[in-house]
Amino acid sequence: MIFSKKKIIIAYTIEKCSKCGMLKKREFIDGDCLFSELSKCNSCDGTSIIEKIFGEELES
Amino acid sequence: MELTNIDFDQLFGMSDDSNPLMMLIWILPIILFVFYGQRIQLYVTSGEIKKALKKLDGYKVDSRSELIIYLKKNLKLDDDPTEKIDKFLEYFTIMPVDMDPNGIVDKVRHTVRMREDYTREHIKLLSPQINDLELTKVQTLLEIASSLQMIYKIVNHMFLTAKKQNNYPLILPLQMLLPFIMEQAEAMSKSVPAFKTGQPIGDGIGPMVVGKIMLDCEKETIAFQTILAKTDFDGRKLFLIKAEGPGSTVGRPAEALETIVSNSKIDAIIMVDAALKMEGEESASVACGFGAAIGGIGTERFQIEEIATQKNIPIFSIVVKQSVKEAITLMTKQIAEKSNDVTSQIYEMIKENTKQGQSIVIIGVGNTSGVPQ
Numbered sequence: 001m002i003f004s005k006k007k008i009i010i011a012y013t014i015e016k017c018s019k020c021g022m023l024k025k026r027e028f029i030d031g032d033c034l035f036s037e038l039s040k041c042n043s044c045d046g047t048s049i050i051e052k053i054f055g056e057e058l059e060s
Numbered sequence: 061m062e063l064t065n066i067d068f069d070q071l072f073g074m075s076d077d078s079n080p081l082m083m084l085i086w087i088l089p090i091i092l093f094v095f096y097g098q099r100i101q102l103y104v105t106s107g108e109i110k111k112a113l114k115k116l117d118g119y120k121v122d123s124r125s126e127l128i129i130y131l132k133k134n135l136k137l138d139d140d141p142t143e144k145i146d147k148f149l150e151y152f153t154i155m156p157v158d159m160d161p162n163g164i165v166d167k168v169r170h171t172v173r174m175r176e177d178y179t180r181e182h183i184k185l186l187s188p189q190i191n192d193l194e195l196t197k198v199q200t201l202l203e204i205a206s207s208l209q210m211i212y213k214i215v216n217h218m219f220l221t222a223k224k225q226n227n228y229p230l231i232l233p234l235q236m237l238l239p240f241i242m243e244q245a246e247a248m249s250k251s252v253p254a255f256k257t258g259q260p261i262g263d264g265i266g267p268m269v270v271g272k273i274m275l276d277c278e279k280e281t282i283a284f285q286t287i288l289a290k291t292d293f294d295g296r297k298l299f300l301i302k303a304e305g306p307g308s309t310v311g312r313p314a315e316a317l318e319t320i321v322s323n324s325k326i327d328a329i330i331m332v333d334a335a336l337k338m339e340g341e342e343s344a345s346v347a348c349g350f351g352a353a354i355g356g357i358g359t360e361r362f363q364i365e366e367i368a369t370q371k372n373i374p375i376f377s378i379v380v381k382q383s384v385k386e387a388i389t390l391m392t393k394q395i396a397e398k399s400n401d402v403t404s405q406i407y408e409m410i411k412e413n414t415k416q417g418q419s420i421v422i423i424g425v426g427n428t429s430g431v432p433q
Binding site: 009011012028030034035036052 | 257260272275389392393395431
């Protein structure tokens with residue numbers, strides 16, 4: 001198709017602090033796994049866990 | 061009726077400005093299409109199918125090379141796996157005879173499991189130190205490459221047969237089915253990166269919801285690649301089942317259910333799965349219903365229905381609608397965002413359909429790639 005745009009899917013990871021509930025969206029990196037515990041939350045002393053991993057379509 | 065005095069000028073509406081050349085221009089294409097119409101259609105359709113075949117060939121070659129690259133990069137192999145992989149890709153499965161359908165489900169299950177066990181053992185032979193997570197990934201990638209090879213072979217066979225026989229009607233079923241075949245093949249081809257990197261796929265919404273509920277519970281292996289966790293909710297006992305993540309597997313939920321039912325009295329079964337949406341339906345919409353929501357070749361569904369019927373247990377289902385492509389590629393944002401909604405629907409369903417003191421089995425059905433518990 002001449003006029004169709006190429007769609008790129010980018011994987012994102014959503015981190016959620018188990019204490020304050022703050023959400024952080026970042027690009028997926030190898031090794032990310034759902035529900036796995038990550039580093040300390042930026043705004044409190046709680047631990048962030050990976051809440052969601054999903055893909056979003058970008059048109060280029 | 062008088063046939064000798066027909067006025068052709070009037071008949072063809074050419075009156076005074078008509079000439080024999082104009083007549084030929086009208087009549088020649090009609091003759092051409094009457095005698096050669098099918099052949100012309102065959103050439104036109106052949107062009108479309110050739111383009112599709114080229115795409116299918118691309119999918120087939122890409123999935124094979126991605127598998128080989130993955131093996132070389134992630135497993136410590138002593139030899140080049142290319143020859144062995146090519147041999148694997150040629151393996152076929154002969155389904156049992158269905159002339160006498162009595163007992164065919166057991167035979168189908170046996171044949172499919174035999175193939176799965178064989179593949180698993182031979183991947184282990186390729187790399188004896190392979191862990192279970194990598195093993196399930198390689199097994200899935202192998203299945204994808206093998207399915208794409210089979211699709212290419214079948215489409216190519218149907219196309220070449222029709223061309224060889226110069227038979228247009230023979231190519232019609234292929235032309236009609238091709239868009240659906242291409243949709244499936246494209247989805248399979250695009251699912252490879254998600255399985256390689258261990259990302260959750262759309263079909264994993266069931267295991268994702270149940271896996272989240274069982275996060276803080278004690279877990280045990282109840283069947284091959286299947287996990288059970290027990291918890292309480294509003295005075296009810298919940299038995300949570302899902303495939304063992306984060307490997308790429310669907311587990312054996314029917315076997316798990318059989319074990320639970322043989323040890324405890326179960327009052328309801330709730331199944332959470334991804335379901336194919338109909339055209340026009342919104343993607344990631346959630347629907348509730350009755351009956352066993354589980355795909356695959358049908359052996360698991362048969363066994364679950366059999367247990368439920370024997371013990372008179374009602375089966376409720378919650379499905380998240382999605383397309384073929386969404387089901388086997390990286391989970392979309394819309395589907396991922398429905399997980400909390402599905403969880404609250406499970407609790408609502410429990411309250412509406414069961415009483416305090418009763419026991420409920422909740423099964424998260426689907427491929428648990430990238431979804432631990």
